[in-house]
Amino acid sequence: MGASAFDEMWGESTGGQVRSSYRHIADWLHETPYEELLHRQNAAENIFRKLGITFAVYGNDDAEERIIPFDIVPRVISAGEWAHVEKGLTQRAQAINAFLRDIYGPREILKTGLLPPELILANPQFRLPMTRIRPPHDIWAHICGTDLVRTGPDQFFVLEDNARTPSGVSYMLEDREAMQRLFPALLARHKVRPVEEYPDALLAMLRSVAPKSASGDPCCVVMTPGPFNSAFYEHSFLADRIGIELVEGNDLFVRDRCVFMRTTEGPLRVDVIYRRVDDDFLDPLLFRPDTMLGVPGLMDAYGAGNVTIVNAPGTGIADDKAIYSYMPEIVRFYTGQEPILPNVETWRCREPDALAYVLDHLPEMVVKLVDGSGGYGMLVGPAATKAEIEAFRQRIKAAPHRFIAQPTLALSTCPTLTANGPAARHVDLRPFILTGANGTIIAPGGLTRVALNEGSLVVNSSQGGGTKDTWVLSEEGAR
Amino acid sequence: MLSRAASSLYWIGRHIERADFVARLIEAALQFELLPFAEPQSDLISAIAAAGGSDLFAERGGQPNREDVVQFLAFDPANPSSIRSCLEKARNDARAVRTALTRECFETLNEAWLGFRAHAQEAQTGDIQPFLDWVKATARLFEGALHRTMLRNEPCWFIRLGNAIERGDNTARLLDVKYHVLLPKGEQVGGALDQAQWTALLRSVSAVTAYRWIYREGLKPWLIADLMILRPEMPRSLAACAEEVNALLSQLRSASGRTGAADRQARLLQARLSDVNIDAIYQSGLHEFLVAFIIDNNRLGNAIAEQFLF
Numbered sequence: 001m002g003a004s005a006f007d008e009m010w011g012e013s014t015g016g017q018v019r020s021s022y023r024h025i026a027d028w029l030h031e032t033p034y035e036e037l038l039h040r041q042n043a044a045e046n047i048f049r050k051l052g053i054t055f056a057v058y059g060n061d062d063a064e065e066r067i068i069p070f071d072i073v074p075r076v077i078s079a080g081e082w083a084h085v086e087k088g089l090t091q092r093a094q095a096i097n098a099f100l101r102d103i104y105g106p107r108e109i110l111k112t113g114l115l116p117p118e119l120i121l122a123n124p125q126f127r128l129p130m131t132r133i134r135p136p137h138d139i140w141a142h143i144c145g146t147d148l149v150r151t152g153p154d155q156f157f158v159l160e161d162n163a164r165t166p167s168g169v170s171y172m173l174e175d176r177e178a179m180q181r182l183f184p185a186l187l188a189r190h191k192v193r194p195v196e197e198y199p200d201a202l203l204a205m206l207r208s209v210a211p212k213s214a215s216g217d218p219c220c221v222v223m224t225p226g227p228f229n230s231a232f233y234e235h236s237f238l239a240d241r242i243g244i245e246l247v248e249g250n251d252l253f254v255r256d257r258c259v260f261m262r263t264t265e266g267p268l269r270v271d272v273i274y275r276r277v278d279d280d281f282l283d284p285l286l287f288r289p290d291t292m293l294g295v296p297g298l299m300d301a302y303g304a305g306n307v308t309i310v311n312a313p314g315t316g317i318a319d320d321k322a323i324y325s326y327m328p329e330i331v332r333f334y335t336g337q338e339p340i341l342p343n344v345e346t347w348r349c350r351e352p353d354a355l356a357y358v359l360d361h362l363p364e365m366v367v368k369l370v371d372g373s374g375g376y377g378m379l380v381g382p383a384a385t386k387a388e389i390e391a392f393r394q395r396i397k398a399a400p401h402r403f404i405a406q407p408t409l410a411l412s413t414c415p416t417l418t419a420n421g422p423a424a425r426h427v428d429l430r431p432f433i434l435t436g437a438n439g440t441i442i443a444p445g446g447l448t449r450v451a452l453n454e455g456s457l458v459v460n461s462s463q464g465g466g467t468k469d470t471w472v473l474s475e476e477g478a479r
Numbered sequence: 480m481l482s483r484a485a486s487s488l489y490w491i492g493r494h495i496e497r498a499d500f501v502a503r504l505i506e507a508a509l510q511f512e513l514l515p516f517a518e519p520q521s522d523l524i525s526a527i528a529a530a531g532g533s534d535l536f537a538e539r540g541g542q543p544n545r546e547d548v549v550q551f552l553a554f555d556p557a558n559p560s561s562i563r564s565c566l567e568k569a570r571n572d573a574r575a576v577r578t579a580l581t582r583e584c585f586e587t588l589n590e591a592w593l594g595f596r597a598h599a600q601e602a603q604t605g606d607i608q609p610f611l612d613w614v615k616a617t618a619r620l621f622e623g624a625l626h627r628t629m630l631r632n633e634p635c636w637f638i639r640l641g642n643a644i645e646r647g648d649n650t651a652r653l654l655d656v657k658y659h660v661l662l663p664k665g666e667q668v669g670g671a672l673d674q675a676q677w678t679a680l681l682r683s684v685s686a687v688t689a690y691r692w693i694y695r696e697g698l699k700p701w702l703i704a705d706l707m708i709l710r711p712e713m714p715r716s717l718a719a720c721a722e723e724v725n726a727l728l729s730q731l732r733s734a735s736g737r738t739g740a741a742d743r744q745a746r747l748l749q750a751r752l753s754d755v756n757i758d759a760i761y762q763s764g765l766h767e768f769l770v771a772f773i774i775d776n777n778r779l780g781n782a783i784a785e786q787f788l789f
Contacts (some may be wrong), residue, residue, distance in 0.1 A: 049593070050586055050589065050590065051582070051585075051586070051589075226575070227571065227574045227575045232574070236574070236577045236578050239578045240577070240578040245480075245481055245484075245578075246576075246578050247481060248483065250483065251481050251482070251483050261481060262481065262482045262483070262788055263480055263481055263482055263788075264480055264481075264482055264485045264633065264731075264735055264737070264787040264788060265735045265736070265737060266737075266788070
């Protein structure tokens with residue numbers, strides 16, 4: 001499989017002509033002794049550990065805190081490639097917001113019969129309270145982290161729409177900082193579009209969606225479940241870079257349908273909450289009564305229009321994997337255009353024909369839970385043993401509606417430093433799309449995740465994945 | 480700033496100071512043990528009493544020997560004041576409020592915790608002194624990072640407030656070690672052993688030079704007590720700590736406009752230390768004076784938490 005995949009540096013045939021955007025990278029890899037590369041790689045990991053850029057792995061006590069492996073070979077995207085991706089992502093984010101506005105409102109799309117109604121109304125991600133609430137400025141998915149995969153020079157596909165609380169943007173920023181520190185000369189040989197504006201763009205977006213009743217200087221906060229959350233580093237990193245408070249549920253309270261935070265100077269009014277907690281943990285009065293994490297009354301204040309929640313509750317339905325398979329229809333319906341970025345072909349096991357096909361082809365497919373994430377609960381057919389496939393077959397048969405299946409894609413590969421020198425490893429790309437009252441902005445590039453194990457297609461950090469800095473070249477390309 | 484953040488910063492200050500104190504306490508106890516005619520058991524137990532851990536130590540089945548006492552004070556995770564617990568809690572708090580810390584401050588606390596295991600392992604298989612030196616160096620490193628990189632505003636003041644409250648408490652406890660150490664039969668108060676113990680105490684807080692500078696005469700127990708309790712120029716004296724708490728509270732007051740019980744209690748504490756001389760303290764009992772200070776200082780800590788809505 002690895003041999004047949006498109007390589008970001010070599011194109012279709014390894015050892016042939018290097019693709020022009022990778023010219024300098026190829027020279028650099030050729031000129032620099034392996035020991036030197038390895039030395040720099042270790043230096044990068046030391047920096048990350050010192051800064052506490054760690055994440056926790058669920059279900060693994062030994063490795064309470066690990067750093068995500070960072071690979072020093074950057075992934076390069078040409079200006080032309082990026083222009084295409086950017087257009088496609090903007091279209092997609094606009095369609096997702098229109099879709100959310102619609103299904104929590106008039107539900108025009110259901111009247112056309114494009115989607116089975118039960119897929120929306122009986123979906124565990126559908127939040128009934130949101131049918132009675134309009135988010136300020138009617139923007140729902142303010143931040144999307146859409147996962148893209150590539151299979152050829154011009155073939156970018158959307159693999160997943162992460163419209164809840166996508167993570168990873170801190171690695172995008174830290175990876176760039178690490179590269180600037182470690183390889184200033186290599187960066188200087190390229191014209192790489194900066195990503196450093198992201199925190200400013202994020203703050204501008206948050207301020208733009210403040211409730212109309214807020215003062216001219218709205219108070220924005222980042223809300224975290226706390227230091228034991230696996231993405232806590234990112235939460236504190238973002239609060240730090242944006243320059244706003246990092247709050248936990250206990251720091252907030254609701255009085256007179258307004259949200260306040262407890263400060264040393266008394267209560268302070270909060271206008272915008274960039275929450276990094278799931279819907280379920282926002283407000284125990286409305287969602288889960290057994291949680292200690294939320295803010296009682298928050299949804300009431302939200303319904304009164306006195307606070308903005310980013311992303312709006314209920315956006316999870318837009319990245320549900322069963323809904324995903326309808327995204328081409330959804331994009332067409334709301335934008336009146338053909339999707340610029342296609343979906344990966346998807347079989348919905350809820351449909352009998354599709355189910356039969358999937359069960360016949362399990363060894364070649366990737367099967368996912370419609371509501372799973374982080375690479376948990378999925379089957380990668382080509383990498384699974386016979387027994388694993390059979391076990392999964394039973395799970396699918398027991399509850400077909402919970403699964404979708406996709407062909408195993410030959411994800412593109414990118415040169416990556418391994419124990420045996422630079423070698424091809426599969427990568428994906430997660431750009432971050434901000435949608436505020438002033439339009440949509442995408443940081444050039446995003447987070448490239450790399451499956452560090454040879455031949456592996458799973459890029460999740462919890463399952464042997466690492467990250468790379470992503471270089472989007474500006475118009476003139478490499479110098 | 481967030482009350483929870485203020486609380487975490489305050490406790491970072493206290494825990495780093497406490498880690499330093501416990502390291503010095505262990506040093507003092509081990510020095511006492513080396514003195515001729517000493518009563519080793521009493522010396523070691525006195526250190527645990529000073530740290531306020533007697534009950535827990537007994538509960539944990541600790542014996543009054545060197546290994547158990549050092550284990551309890553330095554490495555026991557069940558002892559909330561062990562060096563290990565202090566470094567761990569300081570680092571966890573630092574993670575929770577890292578947005579309020581500079582990179583240097585965070586890194587110091589993070590590395591202290593990451594490095595603890597290796598240093599502890601060395602200490603448990605060999606000499607404890609390098610470990611204790613490392614702990615003290617860590618506290619200095621943090622204070623340096625605080626001084627050199629933090630904005631002079633609330634986060635910095637809350638850390639230093641924790642430092643000052645804890646340091647006052649610690650000095651009082653260290654002096655009180657002398658009360659808990661029994662002089663062997665036949666030894667006189669003010670005799671050679673008594674003198675040697677006081678000297679060891681003075682050395683454990685690196686104050687021998689300071690003493691010579693101020694008093695220009697041989698070591699006298701009551702002058703040592705004077706130095707550690709009443710001298711405002713001695714950075715860890717009770718008077719200096721009370722003065723610093725007052726100064727920090729006044730800065731917080733002007734920044735937040737909030738006043739309350741903490742301000743009044745801090746002023747009272749400072750006044751009580753400036754209105755008394757060492758003879759009066761000795762006459763009414765050094766131990767009683769120190770215990771009263773520890774209680775008042777503790778009350779002040781609670782008032783601070785209340786005033787800033789921790």
